[in-house]
Amino acid sequence: MQKRLLNIFHTLLESFGKRNWWPGETEIEIIIGAVLTQNTSWKNVEKAINNLRNDNALNIDVLYKMDRERLAYLIKPSGFYNIKSIRLMNLINVLYDDMSGNIDDLKEIDMWIIRDKLLRINGIGRETADSIILYALNKPIFVIDAYTKRFLNNHGIHGGNKSYDELQDLFMKNLPHDTYLFNEFHALIVCLCQRFCKKVPLCKGCPLERDFMV
């Protein structure tokens, strides 16, 4: 399994090149994007983030003081804006009150401790927490999402009824814990699914064609 996963990774990297994830310049921008992209296409999330940027609101101190209604208005293009404004506020409040809004302090803490802390926040589930840890804090945790499940299922790597944590274990027990590897691998899986793994297991031109014969 270790070899197979690494083979897949290298094949995808050669086919698609580096993905340069996460799209976002600052840590807080990545964190906000992780919440806004819940069940939402990234294109709509970009519009919402641009609204925040134009309002000079990609900043924990500014967001902390902002009215929830104002935040909801700004993130409207990303959909679910009422519930997402609450979720963002819950997250910002924890970041601000618990650690003075200093992301660098957060990076000093063990990632599993951070994960538990994030998961206790109403509105932050496993995928969102792990995306924040990997892409904003640059710590080696593997993100599982709908694409990853489809990819694993299409390639017969898992049975189909596994939990999030079990699928995460599959990657983390069979790959070196390397932030760059986990970052790039997940981004490449998303890229693969968006281009080839729609519904049928194998589409024309899929770079993993040979993987099926193993």
Added chain:
DNA sequence: CACCAGGCAAGTA
């Protein structure tokens, strides 16, 4: 028109 998009929480059985 229908359906999907880088989820999550709350409710039900």
Added chain:
DNA sequence: TACTTGCATGGT
């Protein structure tokens, strides 16, 4: 534990 529903805009 496993399944359903609400949340809601924008693209195809």
